[in-house]
Amino acid sequence: MKVILTGDVKPLGTRGTVVEVKDGFANNYLFPQQLAVVATPGAMKQLEQQQHAKKRKQAEEVANAQDVAQTLEDAVIRVSAKAGGNGRLFGTVTNAQVAEALHEQLGVSIDRHKIEMKDGIKALGTYPVEIRLGNNVIAKSAVQVVALK
Numbered sequence: 001m002k003v004i005l006t007g008d009v010k011p012l013g014t015r016g017t018v019v020e021v022k023d024g025f026a027n028n029y030l031f032p033q034q035l036a037v038v039a040t041p042g043a044m045k046q047l048e049q050q051q052h053a054k055k056r057k058q059a060e061e062v063a064n065a066q067d068v069a070q071t072l073e074d075a076v077i078r079v080s081a082k083a084g085g086n087g088r089l090f091g092t093v094t095n096a097q098v099a100e101a102l103h104e105q106l107g108v109s110i111d112r113h114k115i116e117m118k119d120g121i122k123a124l125g126t127y128p129v130e131i132r133l134g135n136n137v138i139a140k141s142a143v144q145v146v147a148l149k
Contacts, residue, residue: 004036004039076144077129093120098115101143
């Protein structure tokens with residue numbers, strides 16, 4: 001019997017997969033657990049439409065992420081911090097502070113966990129950062145640390 005999986009089933013596959021199973025397994029396990037439906041022509045067409053919509057949505061998300069990446073790569077993010085006379089900071093500039101500065105300066109909300117820096121920034125200057133936006137889109141930007149006035 002051909003069925004379309006509506007949930008992940010460990011030995012068979014993931015959601016949306018069309019598989020051939022024995023009638024007893026389908027009737028006694030998959031259907032009662034609502035893990036599969038019979039692969040009728042109507043169900044197959046519906047599955048095809050869902051997959052097409054999913055691909056379109058994913059392409060839209062990638063395009064949006066690339067737009068945000070372009071905005072981030074063109075900008076220099078300024079972070080103010082207290083510093084001593086020799087240019088050393090009283091503390092460290094963290095990725096949370098960079099995320100807050102991004103939100104204030106560019107209006108882009110980025111989770112602090114997606115901002116990658118080598119180490120915490122401990123001196124004045126300009127430093128490279130990588131921002132992972134998802135869908136394998138990575139923006140490389142610069143953070144400029146300036147002394148707080």
